[in-house]
Amino acid sequence: MATSDDETNPFLNFKNPKGTIELKLGFFPLGFFLLFCTPTVVINGNPQPHAWGHYSYEFAPGKYNVTIFFRYFFRNECGRNNVEFQLSDGETKTVSYYMWPWMFLPGTMSVR
DSSP: OOOHHHHHOTTTOOSSOOEEEEEEEEEOTTOGGGGGOOEEEEETTEEEEOOSEEEEEEEOSEEEEEEEEEEETTEEEEEEEEEEEEEOTTOEEEEEEEEOSOTTSOOEEEEO
């Protein structure tokens, strides 16, 4: 059963998808302890946990705000960074997030 939250959540809204957002979540190899941290991807205010790796989602065209962070010990939002972009019909945007081994700095993000 769909709820009103489901209809506004871009991860769950698959009505007539037209564009694609690819997520690439990675980290510096010597920061292997990040394997035990689960990144949270927030698209337009809707958080979803993801493992490190590559993902692809279809969305309706529009403006998107993507924020990525992870929990590390007692800090809830380590490496937090965000990007905003416009997604058009048939367009694919790749959002890359790369975390260096310095936990208290923002991760590197780019959109292509």
